[in-house]
Amino acid sequence: MGLVVQLLTLPLSPVRGVVWVLDKVVQQAEREYYDPEPVQARLADLERARDEGRIEADEFDRQEEELLARLEEIRLYQLRQGGMQGGL
Template sequence: MLPFAPVRGVGWVIDKVVQTAENEFYDPAPVQEELVKLQRARDEDRIDEDEFAEREKELLHRLEEIRVHQLQQGGRPGL
C-alpha cells in the first residue's frame, strides 16, 4: 500500500481540481450577472436590439445547459 500513497494523493488532488472547475463552470450566477449587465447596456442604448437579442439568446442557452447539468447531478437548479 505504501508505494501507492503518492499516486492516490495525486489522484485525490486531480479529483478536487476537476470538481472545483466543474462547480465554477456550472455556476449560474456569472451568467445571470451577465444578463443584468446586458439589459443595462440595452437600457442605456450602448447596444442595439439585434445585438441584445443575439447575446441574450446565448446566455439563456448557457443557463439551460447549467440547469440540465444540475438536474443530471441530482441537485436543485439554482436558477
C-alpha cells in the same frame, strides 16, 4: 492482512494523492463552470446596456440567446447531478 496490503501498496501512495488532488480540482472547476450567478449577472448587465442604448438590438438578441442557452445547460447539469445523488 491489512498491514501486508498497506506495505505492498505503499509505492502507490503518491499516485493516490495526485488522483485525490486532481479530483478536488475537477470538482471546484465544475462548481465554478456550472454556477448560474455569473451568467445571470451578465444577463442583467446586458439588459442594462440595452436600456441605456450602449448595445444594438441585434447584438443584444445574439448575446441574450447565448446566455439563455448557457443557463439551460447549467439547469440540465444540475438536474442530472441531483438525479445522480438522489439515486445513490
